[in-house]
């Protein structure tokens with residue numbers, strides 16, 4: 001079961017990183033709780049201190065549990081290597097730090113996950129790395145934003161609040177022409193629905209917290225790299241002392257095995273909800289690149305093979321906060337909380353207006369972000385429909 005790349009990714013996620021016959025035939029890799037790892041001799045101890053040592057030397061530097069998860073994700077992505085870290089945000093920050101030094105300039109998409117922007121504007125700025133945010137729909141036009149010291153382009157598609165789509169191949173080509181490395185947050189699509197390395201990306205980050213884990217009970221991230229970048233991103237994560245707990249690694253690997261069936265259901269529920277919302281009188285616009293009338297649809301159809309269950313919709317202008325509270329507080333199946341990618345449905349108000357600098361978000365109506373979980377779609381529609389009825393009812397009496 002070592003090399004499964006000749007199979008589809010749906011097959012690879014079920015087999016990669018598992019070596020049952022090295023473990024008494026047990027199907028799942030064992031959970032190694034380890035800080036101290038003993039070497040059998042002085043020779044072995046000294047060998048384990050060498051930089052190119054690939055065995056185990058200390059829990060933080062890797063255990064069979066972390067390596068089996070990393071091996072699985074690397075294989076699913078068809079990449080050269082990966083490193084698991086303690087959160088999706090840690091994946092983002094360590095990946096970026098592996099690419100920059102003081103005096104450099106980077107380009108970051110304007111729809112990036114909020115804490116990514118904050119990291120650039122605070123931490124990176126403090127250490128002399130300048131960030132320019134760019135319009136996510138800029139495509140090949142990004143060429144005009146490069147400076148002599150631009151070393152990296154950070155992408156995310158679609159944005160996880162506004163769902164605007166980027167032309168990753170065009171951006172990657174432009175970046176490589178200028179000698180810059182391309183990073184991508186691929187949490188929305190996962191390796192099943194977007195193949196970043198085939199589209200020119202050099203370093204992928206994914207919040208394992210979301211779809212790979214899939215059960216809303218683990219914080220974890222993964223950084224995946226090409227031959228050139230797998231080593232530097234691993235080194236950066238290790239320099240920071242970043243490591244994951246064995247039980248979380250086990251849960252993440254267990255989540256990975258069912259990613260394909262879960263995401264197929266998230267996708268189906270998400271698309272059906274999005275289409276149904278289009279016809280609701282309270283809704284001005286639905287933001288989902290899988291919808292044929294979405295501005296990002298053409299690129300999504302060309303480059304992606306599916307959609308996750310995360311999308312947005314904008315309410316018509318003028319609903320009061322009391323009306324919104326009546327709608328959201330009374331929902332039975334949609335929880336109100338950060339994160340997404342679990343088995344359950346979520347809904348939260350979002351306000352991208354405060355997080356844009358290269359572009360503006362000028363929809364006057366309230367934006368709501370939905371995560372379509374694995375519940376029965378009829379129940380999801382009934383519950384959200386009742387919520388929208390409450391919204392209208394309160395708005396009428398207010």
Ligand SMILES: Cc1ncc(COP(=O)(O)O)c(C=O)c1O
Nearest residue numbers: 087088089113160187207209220
């Ligand atoms: C698109 C995206 N990337 C990264 C992250 C960060 O992941 P984590 O919460 O595991 O740090 C999030 C979290 O919401 C996210 O939405």
